[in-house]
Amino acid sequence: MSFSQPFRGIIPPMITPLNPDFSLDKKSLDLILEHMIAGGVHGVFILGTTGEFASLSSRVKKQLIELTCKKVDQRIPVLVGISDCSFEESLDLAKCARDAGADILVATNPFYMNIGQEELIFYFSKLADQVELPVFLYNMPSHTGINIDLETVKVLVEHPNIIGIKDSSGDKKYFESLCDTFREHPEFTILVGPEEILMETMNMGGHGGVSGGANLFPALYVKLFEATEYQDLERMKVLNETVQFLSKNLYSHGTYKSNYLKGLKASMAFEGLCQGVLAMPLSAFDESEIADLREKYEAVKEAVTKAV
Numbered sequence: 001m002s003f004s005q006p007f008r009g010i011i012p013p014m015i016t017p018l019n020p021d022f023s024l025d026k027k028s029l030d031l032i033l034e035h036m037i038a039g040g041v042h043g044v045f046i047l048g049t050t051g052e053f054a055s056l057s058s059r060v061k062k063q064l065i066e067l068t069c070k071k072v073d074q075r076i077p078v079l080v081g082i083s084d085c086s087f088e089e090s091l092d093l094a095k096c097a098r099d100a101g102a103d104i105l106v107a108t109n110p111f112y113m114n115i116g117q118e119e120l121i122f123y124f125s126k127l128a129d130q131v132e133l134p135v136f137l138y139n140m141p142s143h144t145g146i147n148i149d150l151e152t153v154k155v156l157v158e159h160p161n162i163i164g165i166k167d168s169s170g171d172k173k174y175f176e177s178l179c180d181t182f183r184e185h186p187e188f189t190i191l192v193g194p195e196e197i198l199m200e201t202m203n204m205g206g207h208g209g210v211s212g213g214a215n216l217f218p219a220l221y222v223k224l225f226e227a228t229e230y231q232d233l234e235r236m237k238v239l240n241e242t243v244q245f246l247s248k249n250l251y252s253h254g255t256y257k258s259n260y261l262k263g264l265k266a267s268m269a270f271e272g273l274c275q276g277v278l279a280m281p282l283s284a285f286d287e288s289e290i291a292d293l294r295e296k297y298e299a300v301k302e303a304v305t306k307a308v
Contacts, residue, residue, distance in 0.1 A: 001074040001103060005163060005187040008207045008229075009042025010221045011079060012214035013050035013193075015265055016064060017274040024063050028274040032215065033071050035273060039218025042208070044072065045106060047081030047093075049143060049168070050212045050261065055279035058089070062096050069100035077103040083138065085110045087127070094131040106136045106166060111144040117152045128161040136189065137165040150177050157188055166210050168193025172200065179205035195221065196247050199240045202228045212260065213246055216268055217304045220246075242307040249296040254289055258282050266290055267297050 014036070017028035036044060046068050047053040047061060056064075069078050080097040082090045082105050094105050107127060109120050128135050137156065141147040147169060156162050167175050167190070175192060182188045183205070192201040195211035198221070202208065214221040220242060227235035250263040261278060262285050269276030276284050285293060 001077060003043075003077045003103060006189040006207045007043070007077070007104075007164060007191075008189075010040075010208055010214050010218070010225050011043035011045050011077075011191065011210050012036050012041055012218065012221075013045045013048040013210050013212055014068075015215050015261075015268065015274060016046070016051045016053075016056060016060070016279070018060075018277040018279060019275065020277055022057075022060070022277070022279055024060050024067070025275060025277075026067060029064070029067055030071055032268075032273050033068065036214065036218045037072070037075055039214070040222040041076065041214055041218050042222075043077040043079055043103075044068070045079040045081065045166075045210055047083075048106065048138070048210070049140060050215070050264070051081065052261070052279045052282070053081050053083060055281070058092075061093060065093070065096050065102065066100045069097075069102055074101070079104040079106050079136065081106045081108075081138070082131075083108040083110075085112055087123075090127060091130055094133065098132050102133060104136055104163070105131055105133045106138050108138040108140050108144050109146050109148065111146075115146065117149050120146070120148060120152050121155050124156050124162065125159055128156075128159045131161070134161055134163045136191075137162065138168070139165060140168045140193070142169070147174075150174065150181060153178065154181060157182065157185055163187070164189030164191065166191045166193060168210075170194050170197070172197060172204075175201050175206065176204045195243055198243065199224060199228050199236055212264055213243065213250075215264060216271070216273070217246070217308075219308050220304050223308055238307050242303050245303050246300050249300050250293070253293045253296060254285065263293060266293055267300075270294060270297055 017025035082093040198209040224239040
């Protein structure tokens with residue numbers, strides 16, 4: 001489908017719903033997609049960090065791409081993560097995405113290998129040369145070990161097939177520098193990952209967010225996006241406070257480094273949107289942790305209902 005550049009809006013990084021045997025939960029996939037589309041999201045991003053891409057088999061990844069594109073049926077753009085340590089595997093996923101009818105590819109730098117900025121330029125340029133769909137860069141230094149430096153992005157933006165960046169660094173100065181630098185490239189999309197700074201980064205000139213909580217409460221994030229676009233200050237304040245409340249309660253439950261994913265999937269299970277299964281090496285909260293989270297979830301749900 002066609003989409004305008006820059007690509008503006010809320011594009012949830014969809015969770016990957018799994019069965020207990022780690023196969024794809026097709027029923028939940030349908031429910032989640034319809035839930036997000038009904039909430040007004042502007043696109044969907046599969047096989048990102050929230051989608052646990054690094055822990056999924058190639059079979060599940062390809063099945064997810066094909067079924068998502070079929071279910072969405074061009075109602076909203078579909079963004080597909082093709083990140084992998086293997087260049088050939090990324091190209092294979094890119095071909096699957098193209099054949100399935102996806103719209104945009106999203107790629108982090110390869111992780112584990114020790115690489116520098118010159119090699120990042122070489123890698124992303126070769127990737128963009130060899131895939132048919134347009135590419136978003138995905139900056140996730142906390143997980144890949146490498147930041148895509150501003151000077152590197154300035155080189156890569158000249159490639160005709162690289163059309164945007166999703167920045168999940170959480171570095172507000174870096175994000176502001178992206179916005180300032182690429183005002184000369186108004187068609188280049190700049191999206192933020194951490195939803196806690198969605199409003200703040202949009203006020204810097206960002207084009208929207210890849211907000212994990214929009215899996216669960218899509219309308220909350222869509223309305224915050226819209227309020228910020230129109231600078232409705234009163235609505236912005238209420239909606240942003242609700243986003244912060246959600247984050248504090250659902251993503252910080254327990255002492256695990258994986259609290260965000262545990263909390264998000266468990267909360268979605270409360271709503272019957274998935275089974276709450278995480279791919280290895282992660283695992284779900286235990287029963288007592290789930291019981292404690294449910295109390296927090298009910299408070300969040302009430303706050304969201306009032307705000308939206």
